[in-house]
Amino acid sequence: MTMQSAYGQEIPKENVELTHVGPGTPMGELMRRYWQPICLSDELANLPKRVRILCEDLVVFRDLRGNVGCLTLHCAHRGTSLEYGRVEAEGIRCCFHGWVYNTQGKCVEMPCESPEFVEKMDVHQPGYPVQEHGGLVFVYMGPPEQQPLLPLYDIMDPDYWDNAQLKGMRLWEDHSIGFVRDCNWLQHYENVVDPYHLLILHNMISGDQFGSAVTSGDWPDIQFEDTPIGVRYRSARDLPNGNHIVRYTECILPNLFMVANIHEKGEIPKEKDKCREISWCVPVDDEQIYGISIVAWPTENGEPDPNWKAGVDTLTDIRPGNLRERPYEEKQRWPDDMEAQEGQRTIAVHDLENLALADRGIVLLRRALRKAVRDVQAGKDPQNIVRDPALNHAIETNGWTSVMPIKERMEAVS
DSSP: OOOOOOTTOOOOOOOHHHHOOSTTSHHHHHHTTSEEEEEEGGGOSSSOEEEEETTEEEEEEEOTTSOEEEEESBOTTTOOBGGGOEEOSSSEEOTTTOOEEOTTSBEEEOTTSOHHHHHHHOOBOOEEOEEEETTEEEEEOSOGGGOOBOOOBGGGOGGGOSSEEEEEEETTTTEESOOOOSSOHHHHHGGGGOTHHHHIIIIIITOOSSOSTTTSSSOOEEEEEEETTEEEEEEEEEOTTSEEEEEEEEEETTTEEEOOOTTOOSOSOEEEEEOOEEEEEEESSSSOEEEEEEEEEEEETTEEOTTOOOSSEEGGGOOGGGOSSOOHHHHHHSOOHHHHHHTTOSSOOGGGOOOOGGGHHHHHHHHHHHHHHHHHHTTOOOTTOBOOGGGOSSBOOOOEEEEEEHHHHHHHHO
16 A cells, blocks of 8 residues: 655645634624623722734723723723723723723823813714623624624523522633643534544543543443524433433534533433533634633522532543643643644644535534535524524523333333
8 A cells, every 4th residue: 555645735724604703704794793702800999901812802891880991992092902901990090191092992081182082072982781690791793783682591581590599600710621722623513423433532541530430331322413593412311320321412503512411421310301501612812712601500599509510521520631730741641632723733724624424513513614604605694593582591502411220121111
């Protein structure tokens, strides 16, 4: 057999339509049609917060009256970064010459000018509308006339749960499905509907990293399917303890996901144990991402249950592979999501891939994203845009875990 030489190989360009997220790009315009989480509510205290999202640099702040604003980063006066501004009752004061912008971006004070001149100049710092929900601050960066509602999926609807408190969490600080950061958003998002990497990367290559029924035992039966809100996979297997476990993990367009409990051992029968976390894979730009979540944390006597553990890794039970700083040799011997996904190149080149049958979840997700992009380009609302308040409550998601005795499953099938 003759080796296929790499000599003279030309590397195709990345799939710009799905990977690039800057203003005016197809995916960038799609992402901007939705409310995107930009930070935790708790992160806005008495200092402004500089953020970068979808290739744009912004500053987020909470004035001393409690109102939140999101403005472009550089002051409209002389361009100084507002991250060094001072938060006051009226808004944010630029450190350079003291111009004050309220949360709507209007300049309400210029210390070196008269009030009459301030009114005459009528200066506005561009910005975006914001809202808070579930411990997160959301920003809408799309066309003002197309602004939708923030979809209230069941997990993030406080009326859906009994005895639960919605808590905003940063995926890669509070808890994690992998400390992936330095790569394009899509290769991390696609990982959600790639169950086979759980069996290979997290079990065969690096050893059982979960200590649960997720990767132990016989090879599961895996199926992929479209859902009304995105794409999900179903993983089912009989367990040595006599139980049968079924897991559903879902991607919700454009960049939300729910991962069924990876700590589930399948020892106690349970019917449709719903995911309690909904997360966003947010592009910083084309080459970096951040993760952020809303968790429906169980409560006892009105307080968060200290003994409950989120279904995804926590800092008290973190995989060694989730640590960004570890010896290179250790990364080679026991790679994790970070090594696998960032190792696809900073932006994966789709034209060099050879997708197989096990990659059907990837195919379905890319197809759904392309359709959403086409809908925006055709002037239509893409999937999961909600405009009717009457319909915006407990929108059904499709991620959960079920455990039942094998005997009961066989009886149900027959």
